[in-house]
Each structure stands twice: as structure tokens, then as C-alpha cells.
Amino acid sequence: MTHAAIGSIAVIFVLILFGVAYYAHLRRKRGSSVVDNAHVYSLALAIYCTSWTYYGSVGRAATSGLDFLAIYLGPTLICFSWWFLLRKIVIISKQQNIGSIADFISSRYGKSTSLGMIVTIFAVLGIVPYIALQLKAIADTFNLLGGFSAEHLAPANHSISSLFHTVDTAFIVALVLSLFCILFGAMRLDSTERNEGLIATIAFESIIKLAAFLAVGIFVTYGLFDGFTDLFGKFLHLYPDKKNLLLIPTSGSGANRWFTMTFMSMMAIMFLPRQFHAMVIENSDHNHIRTAMWAFPAYLFLLNLFVIPIALAGIITFNGDTSMADYYVLNLPLTTGHNALAMLVFIGGFSAASGMVMLESVASATMILNNLVMPIILRFNIKMNDISGLLLNIKRAAIVMVIFLGYFYYRTLGESAALVNIGLISFMAATQFAPPSSAVCIGNALPAKAQPSA
Amino acid sequence: MSEKYTAQQRHQIWLIFFFLGVVMLNFPFLQIFNRVEQFFGIPMLVLYLLVGWPVSIVVIFIFARSISEDNPSGGGENS
Numbered sequence: 001m002t003h004a005a006i007g008s009i010a011v012i013f014v015l016i017l018f019g020v021a022y023y024a025h026l027r028r029k030r031g032s033s034v035v036d037n038a039h040v041y042s043l044a045l046a047i048y049c050t051s052w053t054y055y056g057s058v059g060r061a062a063t064s065g066l067d068f069l070a071i072y073l074g075p076t077l078i079c080f081s082w083w084f085l086l087r088k089i090v091i092i093s094k095q096q097n098i099g100s101i102a103d104f105i106s107s108r109y110g111k112s113t114s115l116g117m118i119v120t121i122f123a124v125l126g127i128v129p130y131i132a133l134q135l136k137a138i139a140d141t142f143n144l145l146g147g148f149s150a151e152h153l154a155p156a157n158h159s160i161s162s163l164f165h166t167v168d169t170a171f172i173v174a175l176v177l178s179l180f181c182i183l184f185g186a187m188r189l190d191s192t193e194r195n196e197g198l199i200a201t202i203a204f205e206s207i208i209k210l211a212a213f214l215a216v217g218i219f220v221t222y223g224l225f226d227g228f229t230d231l232f233g234k235f236l237h238l239y240p241d242k243k244n245l246l247l248i249p250t251s252g253s254g255a256n257r258w259f260t261m262t263f264m265s266m267m268a269i270m271f272l273p274r275q276f277h278a279m280v281i282e283n284s285d286h287n288h289i290r291t292a293m294w295a296f297p298a299y300l301f302l303l304n305l306f307v308i309p310i311a312l313a314g315i316i317t318f319n320g321d322t323s324m325a326d327y328y329v330l331n332l333p334l335t336t337g338h339n340a341l342a343m344l345v346f347i348g349g350f351s352a353a354s355g356m357v358m359l360e361s362v363a364s365a366t367m368i369l370n371n372l373v374m375p376i377i378l379r380f381n382i383k384m385n386d387i388s389g390l391l392l393n394i395k396r397a398a399i400v401m402v403i404f405l406g407y408f409y410y411r412t413l414g415e416s417a418a419l420v421n422i423g424l425i426s427f428m429a430a431t432q433f434a435p436p437s438s439a440v441c442i443g444n445a446l447p448a449k450a451q452p453s454a
Numbered sequence: 455m456s457e458k459y460t461a462q463q464r465h466q467i468w469l470i471f472f473f474l475g476v477v478m479l480n481f482p483f484l485q486i487f488n489r490v491e492q493f494f495g496i497p498m499l500v501l502y503l504l505v506g507w508p509v510s511i512v513v514i515f516i517f518a519r520s521i522s523e524d525n526p527s528g529g530g531e532n533s
Contacts, residue, residue, distance in 0.1 A: 069503060073479050076507065079514055080472040083521055084465065229495030236490070243490045246497040250488065255481035262480065294515040301507050308500060 001339055003146045006346070010142075013347055014176060017201050017354075021184045024200030035196045035203070036284045038291035043203035044278045045296045046210075048075065048269055049303055050130070050356040051137035052423040054209060054349050057304065059326035061311035065245045070258050071427075072304055074265030076297040082289050086270070086279060088441055090286045100367040101276040101433060108440040116371035119433065123273045124364050124402060126429025131360060131406025132413070133423055134353035139170040139410075141330050141346050174407045177357050178400045185362035186395045194282050195362065202278070202359060205351035210303055212348025213329070217306020219341055220313045220332055228309060235312040239320060245311070264427045271433040272426065274356065277363035357403060365398035373398075468517065475510050 027034045034040065053071075060068035078085075089104070098104045101123060106116040184197040225231045236243060248258055269275055283289075314328030317335065324331060330349070333341040373394050377387075384390060477483055487502040494501070 066499060066503070073503075073507065076510060076514075077472065077475045077479065080468055080475065080517070083518070084468065232492065232496055232500075236492075246490055247488050247499055248484060250481070250485070255485075258484070259480055290518045290521055293518050294511055297507075297511045297514065301511060305504070 001145055001147070001343070003142075006142060006145050006343070009343060009347070010350060013350065014180070017180070017204070018183075020204045021180075021197035021201045025184070025197040028196045033196060033284070035194070035199045035282075038288040039295065040199065040203045041283065041288040042292040042295035042299065043206040044199050044282060045275070045292055046206035046299050046303075047202050047274055047278050047355050047359050048272075048296075049206075049209065049300070049352060050423075051134050051349055051353040052130075053303060054213060054352040055137055055141070055326050055329055056133075056423065057307045058311045058314065058328050059322075061307050062245065062315055062322050062325035062328060064249060066248050066308070067254070067258055067261065068307070069304065070261035071265045072300045074262040075269040076300060077262070078266040078269060079293045079297050082293040085441065086293075087286050087289050089270075089437075090280050090283050090289070092440065093280050099281060099370055100363060101271060101273050101437075102367045102371045104276070104280075104440055105433060105436045106371070108436065108443050113371075113375045117375065119436075120364075120367040120371040122429060122432060123367060124405075126426050126432075127273060127360050127364060128402075128405045128409050129413075130423060130426035131357050131403060132410035134357050135170040135173055135407055135410045138173045138350055138353050139168065140327065141349050142169045144327055144330055145334070145342060145346050170407060170410060173354075174357075174403050177354055177361075178403050180354075181358050181361050181365075181399045181403070182396045185358065186365065186392060186399060194284060198358060198362065199278070199282050202355045205355040206299070208351040209348045209355075210299065212344045212351075213303055213306065216329055216333060216341060216345050216348075217310060219338070221306060221309045224313055224317070224332070224336065225309075231309050231312050231316075234316055238316060242315065242320070245315075246308075261424075264424075264431050267431040267434040268427040271437055272360075272430040273363040273367065274360040275430075277359060277366075281363075357406070361399045361402040364402045365395050368398040368402075369395045464517075464520065471513055471517070478506065479510075 024034050035044075057068045057071075092098070092107075093104060096103075096107050098107060100120075102116045102119040103111075105119050106112045109115050180201075181198075184201070185195050221227060221231060225234070232246075236246075248254065270279075310328055310332065311325070314325060314332060315322065317332060318324070318328075330342055330345050333339075333345060369391060373391070484499075487499045489498055491498050496504075
């Protein structure tokens with residue numbers, strides 16, 4: 001496929017996203033929200049599944065076995081607690097007008113300004129590699145689809161050759177996503193007010209990424225091979241030395257690593273800034289948690305159902321070469337000549353990556369504005385005629401800054417690390433927020449009539 | 455599970471299932487299935503996780519269905 005064709009389809013998809021966001025915005029204005037229901041809420045939580053899940057899980061499964069599943073089993077386990085834990089967090093946040101994870105943690109300590117600043121700085125620094133990972137995935141897949149080989153996947157060679165000789169793919173992606181976030185994520189200043197356009201887009205993208213992944217999974221498992229049994233049989237026959245890929249590695253500290261990853265993913269699903277934003281800040285009715293607590297793990301299960309078959313199919317098809325295992329999902333339909341399916345996979349991966357970048361940058365910009373900029377303005381008692389206009393522009397600048405920090409991280413360090421390893425850095429950062437957040441939950445008693453059912 | 459369970463009982467049931475889930479999806483319990491022997495042509499661990507995972511989702515589903523809704527303003531449930 002030519003870059004122009006791929007670029008055009010990507011632009012059409014982005015225009016559809018704008019359409020969805022605008023429609024949700026219009027419906028809200030008319031007073032009939034499309035976002036205000038439990039299913040859209042559950043789909044919005046699927047923002048957890050980024051390009052790390054979409055491409056990286058297959059890469060991990062093909063190179064180190066089943067330990068990638070810990071990242072999805074952890075959230076499934078913590079979902080048991082949502083009616084008690086998440087519901088309490090949502091109610092506390094609404095009562096105290098909480099706008100971000102930084103507000104939430106500092107609220108326990110007398111709305112401490114310095115604590116809010118520390119949380120913001122750690123949260124932003126923690127998610128920069130994660131944003132870089134998404135930009136890397138979009139740029140790599142764009143170039144793979146355009147016919148570049150593996151050696152062209154270094155960031156320096158990411159230029160869209162026919163159109164922009166000097167501008168690389170990830171830069172254009174970062175620019176478009178910044179524009180989208182400014183339009184639909186920073187329309188107002190009130191950070192506790194919900195961004196319906198953005199959430200509608202993210203729910204829509206969650207449907208697209210699941211549909212695309214299931215399509216490629218069914219194609220690989222039942223089109224290229226003859227079902228699960230056939231795939232496992234062929235794999236074990238051809239690569240008996242790789243049978244450890246069907247196990248959880250337990251050599252050395254393998255069992256400890258499994259437990260640690262399960263625990264970190266439990267904390268990440270609760271405390272990554274974008275998860276907190278989607279689950280708590282954008283929640284319109286805490287009864288939606290009742291549906292989300294089973295619908296969200298069901299989504300995770302469906303998305304992971306075909307990861308192992310695709311990984312094994314990739315190993316068999318590419319004769320045991322796992323150097324490009326992160327992109328088996330795209331390469332399998334591409335090498336078998338199914339370009340339309342490959343395009344669908346690209347759009348699915350684009351959805352997974354762009355949704356994450358958008359929500360993460362909006363959540364971070366809210367934190368930067370409320371916890372870094374506002375205290376400085378109050379401290380120095382800056383007086384202006386149009387302070388709200390200035391603040392809104394600062395929020396927009398913060399969105400662009402966060403996305404481009406990710407871009408620069410990708411340009412400088414992104415070449416060396418695999419998708420999953422970059423993502424784990426951010427999970428580690430989110431896990432740091434668990435102890436103070438627990439303190440907020442323990443320290444805040446709900447009013448008697450809103451006590452969780454425990 | 456239905457209205458006959460009090461809030462406290464429900465909390466206890468949740469705790470039991472949560473810890474059961476943690477034990478069943480961690481080592482050393484997982485070691486029982488961490489082998490390549492096949493069952494119906496599918497490796498044992500893959501089969502265990504592909505069956506155990508939906509089972510835990512069904513448990514959450516049944517649990518969630520047993521909870522009665524709060525009123526949106528944050529009122530308590532009828533239990």
C-alpha cells in the first residue's frame with residue numbers, strides 16, 4: 001500500500017472520530033447524553049488496553065511465554081472490589097470536587113499544595129514513556145504497512161517520503177492528537193465537568209480495537225490454520241524447543257515476577273492518571289460500576305483470547321524469527337496478502353494508541369493546571385483581566401507539552417526498548433500512588449446514607 | 455445471592471471469592487497446571503486460564519446482579 005493511501009484512510013478515520021466527539025457534544029447540549037450509560041462507561045475503561053495490549057502482548061507471548069496475562073488477570077481480580085472500593089472513591093471525589101489523582105491524594109492531607117505538586121510531577125514523568133510507546137506503535141505500523149522493512153523502523157527513518165521529506169510520522173501523529181485534545185479535552189476550565197466528546201470517542205475506539213483484534217484473531221486461527229488445536233499441534237511439532245512459551249516462566253524469580261506484575265496491574269488499573277480520570281472523574285452515576293465490574297474484565301478476556309494463537313502463528317509463519325514479534329498482528333495479514341485486514345488492524349492499533357494519548361494528556365494537563373500552575377498564580381497573586389482565558393490556554397499548552405514530551409522520549413530512547421518493557425515503567429509509577437490513595441479511602445468516612453454496602 | 459443477603463454477608467462473600475481468585479491465579483497453585491501436557495489438544499495451562507478467567511467473570515457478574523442500585527445521589531442500597 002502507498003503511504004498516501006494509508007494516510008488518507010487514517011485521516012478519514014480521524015475525521016470520523018471528530019464526528020463522534022462532535023455528535024456527543026451536541027447531544028449533551030440538547031440534554032440527552034450518549035455517554036451517560038453503563039456500557040459506554042465500561043467501554044471507556046477499556047482505555048486500559050493500549051497499543052501495549054494490542055501489539056505488545058503478542059510480542060511478549062512469542063518471546064517469553066504466558067506471563068503477559070498477569071497484566072489482565074490483576075485487573076480482573078481487583079474488579080471484585082469495585083462495588084466497595086471504586087464506588088467509595090467515586091463518591092468521595094464527587095463530594096470533594098476532585099479533578100485528578102493528584103487532588104485525590106492531596107485531599108487526605110489538608111489539600112496540601114506541595115503534595116499535589118509532587119504527585120503531578122511523578123504522574124507526568126511516569127506516563128511520558130507510555131505516551132512514547134503509543135507514538136512508536138503508530139509510526140512503526142504506519143511504516144510497516146507502507147512497505148518498509150525492519151531496518152527502516154528506526155525513528156530517524158520514519159519520514160512520510162512522498163509528502164513530507166523532513167517530517168516523521170510520529171511527529172504528525174503527535175500534532176493531530178494534540179489538536180484533537182485541545183478541541184475536545186480543553187473546551188472548558190471546570191476540570192470536574194465531564195468531557196463527553198472525548199469519552200464518546202474513546203468508547204468508540206474501544207469497539208474498533210476489539211473488533212479489529214477479534215477479526216485478525218479469527219482470520220489467523222481459523223483462516224490460516226485450522227483452529228486452536230491445529231495451531232498448538234503444529235507449533236509443538238515444529239518447535240518442541242520453544243514449548244516453554246506455553247508456560248509461565250518460573251526459572252529464577254519467575255513466580256515472584258508473576259505475582260509482582262499481577263499486583264502492579266491491579267494498582268495501575270486504579271491509579272494510572274487516565275484510568276482514574278475515566279473511572280472516577282468521568283463517572284456520571286456510580287451505579288454504572290455494577291455493570292463495569294463484569295463488562296470490563298469480559299472485554300479484557302475477549303481482547304486476549306487470540307493473543308496466544310496469533311503469537312504461535314507468527315512463530316510458525318516467520319520460521320521462528322521473533323525479532324518483529326511485536327508486530328505479528330499486522331505482519332500476518334500483510335504477508336498473506338490480506339491488505340484490507342491489515343488496514344483494519346492498523347486502524348485498531350491507531351485507536352488503541354490514540355485513545356490512550358488523548359485521555360492521558362488531558363488528565364495530565366488538568367493536574368498540571370490545578371496543582372502546578374494555580375498554586376503559583378495564587379502564591380504570587382497575579383492579577384489579570386481575563387484570567388480564565390489564560391488558564392485555558394495554559395491547559396492547552398500543557399496538553400501539547402505532555403504529548404511532545406512523549407514524542408521526544410521516543411526520538412531519544414524509544415529505539416532500544418520493546419513495547420512491554422516501556423509500559424512497565426509507567427505501571428511502576430502508578431503503583432506508587434496506591435498507599436496514599438488507600439489512606440484517602442480509609443480516612444474518609446462516607447455519610448451514613450452513602451455508606452458502601454459493607 | 456439476592457436480597458436475602460445482608461450487606462455484611464455480601465462483603466464476606468466478596469472477600470472469600472477475591473482471595474480464592476488471588477490464590478488460584480498465583481503460584482504455587484498455578485504450578486499444578488504449569489505444564490505442557492495437552493488436554494483436548496490444548497496445553498493445560500492455556501486451557502486452565504481460558505476457562506478459569508471467564509468463570510471468575512461469571513462470579514463477578516452474579517455478584518454484581520445481587521447488588522441493588524443506589525439512588526444516583528449516593529443513597530444507600532436496600533440491604
